[in-house]
Amino acid sequence: MKRIPFLLLAIAAVAGIFAGLGPSSGQPDQQAAPAYVTSIPPGYRDWKLISVAHEAGKLNSLGAVLGNDVAIRAYRQGTLPYPDGTIIAALHYTHSPSAENDKIFGQPQSFTPGPPTNIQFMVKDSTKYAATGGWGFGHFQNGKPADAAFMKPCFPCHAREKAHDLVFTRYAP
């Protein structure tokens, strides 16, 4: 009982959004496990910035959301739905106090990325991922992908953001 909410939270972190909810009632249980992303898209660390995010509470996460060129173009032009080829990457770190900065500041105030916790992806391929709204979701820890059970709640949570083609993160100018 305690593990499921944690998994949901960790998975939903892909777009800086989290839900303590089970799969939506619209998803029949007998459906085949949705396809998800099992390999890290190459070059993601060189992609451009979409936004940043801080998740407090148990997640205690500080993150950067990056996009490949297709994603950045769509964000800047306001293209919806996102075109095939869009990839959004969320790089998560612990939200850690910076003793070095705080010493100069004179009070606890500064938080910087601690160790990386996970990297998450949303890959748009309306054919391959037709069963999950055209998006493949990915979650990697130490370079290794999560399993199908771990990934299953991603889609029903993101499906609640239908008005933005299942993407929670907005572009920071």
Place this chain on the structure above:
Amino acid sequence: MKRIPFLLLAIAAVAGIFAGLGPSSGQPDQQAAPAYVTSIPPGYRDWKLISVAHEAGKLNSLGAVLGNDVAIRAYRQGTLPYPDGTIIAALHYTHSPSAENDKIFGQPQSFTPGPPTNIQFMVKDSTKYAATGGWGFGHFQNGKPADAAFMKPCFPCHAREKAHDLVFTRYAP
């Protein structure tokens, strides 16, 4: 009296580090005002990610630190001092609760960038900015640069980070 600490804080935000201090005693008052950055380096919003930062307290800032290619190469290779041509950009926004995300999460937890507050730069040019450790500092609000008085505390604060060539922000992998 109230304005000065705020200015100092705002200026030092360039590297996610803040100090409620006056100019260091090592800087003679009769020195000419140090040169600083008065135009926004073109293309900065397309630069690669160095790190992210959250400053709590009065600053209430969520930021992304980006670097041009010279900066990214130096960071990744651990080059110190940073070579001439290095430019580091800090994009600051308010650290704002996301009502949309919190609604799905079921509790106040999610913070995303609110309106942009300022953009700051560190430009390495060991000749032009010889008087300030080889770095030109810049602070822009609504596209307009701060004045010389506003910029004066940047260098003495950053000079405390001599071991990292006056740069506070570390690379997030």
